[in-house]
Amino acid sequence: xxxxxxxxxxxxxxxxxxxxxxxxxxxxxxxxxxxxxxxxxxxxxxxxxxxxxxxxxxxxxxxxxxxxxxxxxx
Amino acid sequence: xxxxxxxxxxxxxxxxxxxxxxxxxxxxxxxxxxxxxxxxxxxxxxxxxxxxxxxxxxxxxxxxxxxxxxxxxxxxxxxxxxxxxxxxxxxxxxxxxxxxxxxxxxxxxxxxxxxxxxxxxxxxxxxxxxxxxxxxxxxxxxxxxxxxxxxxxxxxxxxxxxxxxxxxxxxxxxxxxxxxxxxxxxxxxxxxxxxxxxxxxxxxxxxxxxxxxxxxxxxxxxxxxxxxxxxxxxxxxxxxxxxxxxxxxxxxxxxxxxxxxxxxxxxxxxxxxxxxxxxxxxxxxxxxxxxxxxxxxxxxxxxxxxxxxxxxxxxxxxxxxxxxxxxxxxxxxxxxxxxxxxxxxxxxxxxxxxxxxxxxxxxxxxxxxxxxxxxxxxxxxxxxxxxxxxxxxxxxxxxxxxxxxxxxxxxxxxxxxxxxxxxxxxxxxxxxxxxxxxxxxxxxxxxxxxxxxxxxxxxxxxxxxxxxxxxxxxxxxxxxxxxxxxxxxxxxxxxxxxxxxxxxxxxxxxxxxxxxxxxxxxxxxxxxxxxxxxxxxxxxxxxxxxxxxxxxxxxxxxxxxxxxxxxxxxxxxxxxxxxxxxxxxxxxxxxxxxxxxxxxxxxxxxxxxxxxxxxxxxxxxxxxxxxxxxxxxxxxxxxxxxxxxxxxxxxxxxxxxxxxxxxxxxxxxxxxxxxxxxxxxxxxxxxxxxxxxxxxxxxxxx
Numbered sequence: 001x002x003x004x005x006x007x008x009x010x011x012x013x014x015x016x017x018x019x020x021x022x023x024x025x026x027x028x029x030x031x032x033x034x035x036x037x038x039x040x041x042x043x044x045x046x047x048x049x050x051x052x053x054x055x056x057x058x059x060x061x062x063x064x065x066x067x068x069x070x071x072x073x074x
Numbered sequence: 075x076x077x078x079x080x081x082x083x084x085x086x087x088x089x090x091x092x093x094x095x096x097x098x099x100x101x102x103x104x105x106x107x108x109x110x111x112x113x114x115x116x117x118x119x120x121x122x123x124x125x126x127x128x129x130x131x132x133x134x135x136x137x138x139x140x141x142x143x144x145x146x147x148x149x150x151x152x153x154x155x156x157x158x159x160x161x162x163x164x165x166x167x168x169x170x171x172x173x174x175x176x177x178x179x180x181x182x183x184x185x186x187x188x189x190x191x192x193x194x195x196x197x198x199x200x201x202x203x204x205x206x207x208x209x210x211x212x213x214x215x216x217x218x219x220x221x222x223x224x225x226x227x228x229x230x231x232x233x234x235x236x237x238x239x240x241x242x243x244x245x246x247x248x249x250x251x252x253x254x255x256x257x258x259x260x261x262x263x264x265x266x267x268x269x270x271x272x273x274x275x276x277x278x279x280x281x282x283x284x285x286x287x288x289x290x291x292x293x294x295x296x297x298x299x300x301x302x303x304x305x306x307x308x309x310x311x312x313x314x315x316x317x318x319x320x321x322x323x324x325x326x327x328x329x330x331x332x333x334x335x336x337x338x339x340x341x342x343x344x345x346x347x348x349x350x351x352x353x354x355x356x357x358x359x360x361x362x363x364x365x366x367x368x369x370x371x372x373x374x375x376x377x378x379x380x381x382x383x384x385x386x387x388x389x390x391x392x393x394x395x396x397x398x399x400x401x402x403x404x405x406x407x408x409x410x411x412x413x414x415x416x417x418x419x420x421x422x423x424x425x426x427x428x429x430x431x432x433x434x435x436x437x438x439x440x441x442x443x444x445x446x447x448x449x450x451x452x453x454x455x456x457x458x459x460x461x462x463x464x465x466x467x468x469x470x471x472x473x474x475x476x477x478x479x480x481x482x483x484x485x486x487x488x489x490x491x492x493x494x495x496x497x498x499x500x501x502x503x504x505x506x507x508x509x510x511x512x513x514x515x516x517x518x519x520x521x522x523x524x525x526x527x528x529x530x531x532x533x534x535x536x537x538x539x540x541x542x543x544x545x546x547x548x549x550x551x552x553x554x555x556x557x558x559x560x561x562x563x564x565x566x567x568x569x570x571x572x573x574x575x576x577x578x579x580x581x582x583x584x585x586x587x588x589x590x591x592x593x594x595x596x597x598x599x600x601x602x603x604x605x606x607x608x609x610x611x612x613x614x615x616x617x618x619x620x621x622x623x624x625x626x627x628x629x630x631x632x633x634x635x636x637x638x639x640x641x642x643x644x645x646x647x648x649x650x651x652x653x654x655x656x657x658x659x660x661x662x663x664x665x666x667x668x669x670x671x672x673x674x675x676x677x678x679x680x681x682x683x684x685x686x687x688x689x690x691x692x693x694x695x696x697x698x699x700x701x702x703x704x705x706x707x708x709x710x711x712x713x714x715x716x717x718x719x720x721x722x723x724x725x726x727x728x729x730x731x732x733x734x735x736x737x738x739x740x741x742x743x744x745x746x747x748x749x750x751x752x753x754x755x756x757x758x759x760x761x762x763x764x765x766x767x768x769x770x771x772x773x774x775x776x
Contacts, residue, residue: 030318031140033178047355060566
């Protein structure tokens with residue numbers, strides 16, 4: 001089965017981060033507190049559906065869809 | 075002079091950790107904004123009295139999540155902290171930590187910790203922590219970390235006495251590293267430590283990680299480090315990932331028993347509600363547009379009275395000086411050159427202060443990052459990045475800090491486009507030109523009751539600038555090619571009430587910088603211009619009276635005097651220069667007097683109004699009329715109608731909206747793009763657009 005990513009969440013839903021598909025981006029995300037095992041919640045999307053706002057590690061983070069899709073969740 | 079060197083203290087922390095508030099509280103108005111040596115990142119430096127006799131120098135480093143830079147301005151952090159020989163290497167570091175987002179903020183702290191610099195941990199926003207039901211035991215944390223931990227509330231200025239006390243202490247630095255770098259790359263670290271005579275594993279490890287982008291290293295040192303990394307198979311990214319994970323694991327360990335965490339800290343309810351509104355499909359953009367509109371209306375409405383007063387004050391002062399001082403060259407220089415020149419600088423202060431007040435409120439409140447969020451998708455269509463919004467909006471104040479602010483954009487193509495188009499946005503130096511010409515050609519009529527037609531015209535000028543910027547960006551997007559990736563990943567901070575103290579300091583600092591920096595150029599040009607306008611080749615200046623008296627016999631004394639003055643200006647050096655370019659600018663609707671202003675304002679467009687003031691006050695300081703009145707009274711000898719009619723005025727507005735006319739901007743673009751290619755292209759392109767548009771406008775409306 002295809003692994004789910006953050007973009008598969010609906011507004012208000014949460015998932016648990018299981019890994020990253022993009023090496024460069026993952027270094028940045030890890031340093032910003034997006035760790036595997038952390039809960040991540042999809043808050044809302046910008047007017048044209050991109051970027052999106054998620055809650056992780058106690059704060060709000062904005063990501064483009066092509067960035068969010070690299071965060072795998074369980 | 076004290077015999078003890080002033081202690082240097084660096085402030086470091088995550089973005090939005092309250093570092094700037096703390097800096098403002100510690101240093102007050104005692105700040106200096108300069109450049110870090112070799113780079114153009116804003117360096118904020120200030121002095122603080124730790125007690126009655128101990129003075130400390132405080133440096134504010136750029137906000138960052140980690141010692142690994144994500145953007146150009148964050149590189150400075152390791153350049154300074156990683157190099158003990160750096161001119162700015164601090165005696166002590168204060169890590170400012172947002173306690174309401176404790177774990178993530180501690181990552182940076184653990185990295186600084188391992189560099190073995192004396193460190194004080196400032197726990198900020200303890201008030202928010204209490205509200206979310208958390209409890210942080212700072213005493214226990216202090217025991218765990220063996221470094222001073224001071225709870226503060228930077229926004230309210232609480233806990234500063236305890237912090238200052240901690241900043242005076244001497245701390246030993248032989249600390250056990252939190253991240254054991256040695257266990258992952260022992261051989262590589264040992265050889266770097268030996269060659270660079272370092273004691274800390276983590277410094278050696280960081281050199282291996284960051285040597286390619288470090289400023290402090292020589293080329294041969296970089297090569298040496300690359301060789302070592304290669305020889306010992308130092309896997310940079312993999313190690314960095316391991317490091318981050320291990321650091322978070324250690325953080326979890328040492329905050330056990332220190333923090334009692336409630337399940338998950340949800341975004342503050344206010345923030346949630348406001349986000350619904352500010353990022354709404356329709357309302358979000360409407361609110362953004364309204365805020366921009368409010369800013370322009372305010373600049374026009376609120377600045378008008380103080381500006382008129384300043385203008386009147388200077389012309390009265392000038393006339394008064396003319397009366398009390400004995401006649402002579404020096405008096406003329408003072409009343410016709412220096413005083414009007416100074417007035418031309420001071421008059422900008424109200425507008426600049428208002429503009430920076432708004433920009434600072436938008437940034438302080440957290441709204442600016444919502445604008446980035448809202449605009450990212452649209453900006454990408456133009457080859458820009460959501461982050462380009464901040465430089466583009468700051469360009470409304472001045473393109474120079476705006477171009478420096480593009481350093482937050484890590485994609486080179488997006489950054490270059492932002493730099494290239496930013497000077498199209500109407501900066502505050504264009505504002506006086508707009509103000510004065512709009513006042514001459516647009517009637518002061520109310521629209522819809524409370525709004526003002528001149529305010530609308532002003533907004534139109536800004537929209538014109540924005541359109542030019544976006545159209546040019548879209549063109550460049552097609553021309554430039556890149557394979558580099560572009561990222562957004564950005565924190566959306568919680569909304570906060572702006573700290574009025576911080577807003578006030580920004581207004582003061584920016585106005586001061588403007589007066590001192592731009593003022594020097596404006597004043598110098600005012601003096602040069604006065605000389606050029608008062609002297610001319612040959613005897614024509616001296617014989618002016620005779621020539622005119624012969625040419626117009628039978629005029630009364632007053633009329634003859636004004637003929638003489640006009641003749642003198644025309645035959646002065648400035649007049650000759652103006653006449654020389656007249657053929658080129660006549661199709662735009664300008665005469666040689668405007669030509670003089672075009673030449674002088676080539677260096678800096680803010681000189682335009684000052685030049686006008688000087689040109690129209692030469693020989694005429696006896697009356698107390700203002701620049702605006704004098705320009706309005708100017709008659710075009712060919713038509714007998716006012717010189718500044720709608721067509722000429724509109725053509726000038728459009729010319730100044732598009733023309734580059736700012737040497738400082740060219741210089742900063744040269745520095746940021748590391749070459750002359752882009753600044754020269756920019757100059758050529760903008761001048762062409764300006765000339766052609768002004769030509770088109772004048773030909774259509776005349």
